[in-house]
Amino acid sequence: MIYTCTVAPSIDCTNYLPDFKVGKLNRSERVHYYPGGKGINVSRVLKRLGVDSVALGFVGGFTGQFIEDFLAEENVKTDFIDSGQISRINIKIKSDDETELNGPGPELTDGHLEKLKDKVKNIKSGDWFVLSGSIPQELPIAFFQELVENCRAAGGRFVLDTSGNALPALIKSQPFLIKPNKEELGDLFHAKISDKQLAAEYAFELTAQGVENVIVSMGAEGAILVDKERAYWAEAPKGKMINTVGAGDSMVSGFIAALSQGMTKVEAFRYSVSSGSATAFRSDLCDKEDTEKLLEQVSVHPMNRLDVKK
Numbered sequence: 001m002i003y004t005c006t007v008a009p010s011i012d013c014t015n016y017l018p019d020f021k022v023g024k025l026n027r028s029e030r031v032h033y034y035p036g037g038k039g040i041n042v043s044r045v046l047k048r049l050g051v052d053s054v055a056l057g058f059v060g061g062f063t064g065q066f067i068e069d070f071l072a073e074e075n076v077k078t079d080f081i082d083s084g085q086i087s088r089i090n091i092k093i094k095s096d097d098e099t100e101l102n103g104p105g106p107e108l109t110d111g112h113l114e115k116l117k118d119k120v121k122n123i124k125s126g127d128w129f130v131l132s133g134s135i136p137q138e139l140p141i142a143f144f145q146e147l148v149e150n151c152r153a154a155g156g157r158f159v160l161d162t163s164g165n166a167l168p169a170l171i172k173s174q175p176f177l178i179k180p181n182k183e184e185l186g187d188l189f190h191a192k193i194s195d196k197q198l199a200a201e202y203a204f205e206l207t208a209q210g211v212e213n214v215i216v217s218m219g220a221e222g223a224i225l226v227d228k229e230r231a232y233w234a235e236a237p238k239g240k241m242i243n244t245v246g247a248g249d250s251m252v253s254g255f256i257a258a259l260s261q262g263m264t265k266v267e268a269f270r271y272s273v274s275s276g277s278a279t280a281f282r283s284d285l286c287d288k289e290d291t292e293k294l295l296e297q298v299s300v301h302p303m304n305r306l307d308v309k310k
């Protein structure tokens with residue numbers, strides 16, 4: 001089974017308006033409400049790609065109820081823990097730019113965390129544990145380190161897509177996959193990543209620290225995949241960008257779905273980029289049909305080691 005874990009789920013309230021002005025009353029022309037949080041997005045896309053998962057995390061209040069109901073409607077399995085607090089509402093503003101205002105995650109006690117530990121105690125070989133999204137700063141990282149160590153010790157594959165201090169701390173637990181965007185990768189090394197060669201150089205650095213696969217997403221420029229031996233880059237398909245929220249999460253789902261359906265790593269990378277772009281080209285997350293239609297526009301190129309400045 002694939003378990004996704006979102007510590008701080010949300011309702012994503014996405015507003016479309018032609019001209020957003022800071023400090024003024026703005027009125028949106030269109031608004032969409034979707035359950036959000038990175039792990040939840042991963043589970044929703046996995047379902048659309050034909051792969052079952054269980055979404056774990058902490059939800060509460062009327063917003064938590066909305067998240068649960070929406071996922072039940074889409075037949076996404078969940079096994080949430082009640083946080084006892086209203087799940088956050090994240091505001092996304094689509095105008096000339098994309099502006100985001102994400103709320104804080106829930107305040108969790110040791111009791112909450114113990115419940116999460118209990119949910120994953122039976123992870124076994126062949127299972128996946130996908131820890132995606134922000135982890136509130138007050139939470140002890142050591143707890144998550146232990147959680148993923150247990151999962152790895154049982155033979156599970158650990159996928160990490162988080163930010164802040166949790167990212168470098170959990171990279172030490174040698175994930176099977178991490179998927180930073182180029183800003184997140186740059187933050188890890190206090191560097192500005194200007195091109196794919198530099199991205200590959202830093203990604204190699206992470207494989208030297210024990211990460212098995214690194215996918216660096218670079219928006220419209222596409223993505224690179226680096227493992228201990230090789231590096232590849234993929235161009236993103238061309239299309240009209242509508243909403244990139246969840247594009248990175250869709251890449252994670254595409255990669256996992258393709259691998260768990262027996263594709264090679266390079267094919268899975270192609271599928272991953274196609275899934276990311278298919279999400280960027282619509283208001284909600286991608287579906288299988290869009291993803292597979294775009295596949296033919298995604299070509300993957302090996303990067304010569306000499307191309308990598310190292």
Ligand SMILES: Nc1ncnc2c1ncn2[C@@H]1O[C@H](COP(=O)(O)OP(=O)(O)OP(=O)(O)O)[C@@H](O)[C@H]1O
Pocket residue numbers: 180181182216217218219220221222223236237238239241244245246247248249250251272273274276277278280
């Ligand atoms: N304008 C675009 N045109 C084509 N593809 C795009 C565009 N923007 C994003 N994508 C696709 O989506 C993938 C992920 O995008 P991005 O690098 O913005 O992820 P991210 O910052 O992790 O997103 P998020 O955190 O919102 O999920 C890219 O690698 C690419 O395949």
Ligand SMILES: O=P(O)(O)OC[C@@]1(O)O[C@H](CO)[C@@H](O)[C@@H]1O
Pocket residue numbers: 008010012035036037038041090102132133134135163245246247248249
């Ligand atoms: O605040 P976090 O946990 O870093 O990110 C949360 C979030 O921005 O990420 C998802 C897109 O990747 C959205 O569904 C959600 O609102």
